[in-house]
Amino acid sequence: MTAPIRVLICDDQTLIRTGLATIIDAQPDLEVVGECGDGRAAVELAQRLKPDMVVMDVRMPVLDGIEATRLLAGAGVADPVKVLVVTTFNLDEYVYEALRAGASGFLLKDAPPAQLLHGIRTVATGAALLAPEVTRKLVGRYASRIRPTEDTPDNVALTPRELEVLRLIADGQSNSEIAATLVISQETVKTYVSRILTKLDLRDRVQAVVYAYRNGLVT
Structure with a gap:
């Protein structure tokens, strides 16, 4: 049998983490290997647990999801980890920055469970999650800020x-x-x-x- 996709969850809200873990662990091809509440802990856990991917919140204490993503998946990282960013706000500018930092895509926190699971599996395979229309809106909105x-x-x-x-x-x-x-x-x-x-x-x-x-x- 194929080994399950190993997922690390990083979100500063305990209820969100618990909900994500419950949904993910219920799938035979997915496994939650760790949970944490800030970006610094995510980086440390990822280095120790070696997950296949990280489900990452953006706004967190200690170290936000953008910087954590850069440390986990950014340019120059020797052994990058795939990161799926989750956010409360659609087309949040922080999400764009997270994509530049190395994230493979993003979802809204109110996305249905099936969409979350599809996103995890998609990113785990090495593909980008963003749909074409989302890519156009997201990058087009912030293109003027790109030097x-x-x-x-x-x-x-x-x-x-x-x-x-x-x-x-x-x-x-x-x-x-x-x-x-x-x-x-x-x-x-x-x-x-x-x-x-x-x-x-x-x-x-x-x-x-x-x-x-x-x-x-x-x-």
């Missing part, structure tokens, strides 16, 4: 077609929508997406969207 970096598109070996696909990803289009726009197959789109992530050393589509906005590919 361009020195790592401009001219410094990477993306082909014109790959740049085109990257722009469409940043615009929030799904693989099927990109395929229709470019009149190519979805398998071809998947190949392009994989090449883009590899060439730019990005983990998932969320990071690809951020990269595109940071480098002025989308306005």
Whole structure:
């Protein structure tokens, strides 16, 4: 049998932690390996327990979820842990910062249990959780705050077609929508997406969207 996905829960509200743990532990393919109430404890527990992923609150004492996410999944982390951010407010600016810090996606705390479980399984596989329309709203709202970096598109070996696909990803289009726009197959789109992530050393589509906005590919 496949080993269950090992989950660490970090939320400063005891009732929220208990509720999440109850929902997650009821699934045969999921296992809660630890709980904590602040970001510092999450980092320490993750280093000790080696979970497959962390369900992370944003606003917490001692160390908030953004900084904890950066320490667990940010650039330069030797053994990054996948992080699913949960928040009370839709499109909260702190969530955007958490995505930049390395989180693989986010959910609202009032999401139904089925959506939570789907999110955990999705992130655990290495995929990004954000739906295309959510990606567009989230990054578009805060794009003006993103400063361009020195790592401009001219410094990477993306082909014109790959740049085109990257722009469409940043615009929030799904693989099927990109395929229709470019009149190519979805398998071809998947190949392009994989090449883009590899060439730019990005983990998932969320990071690809951020990269595109940071480098002025989308306005």
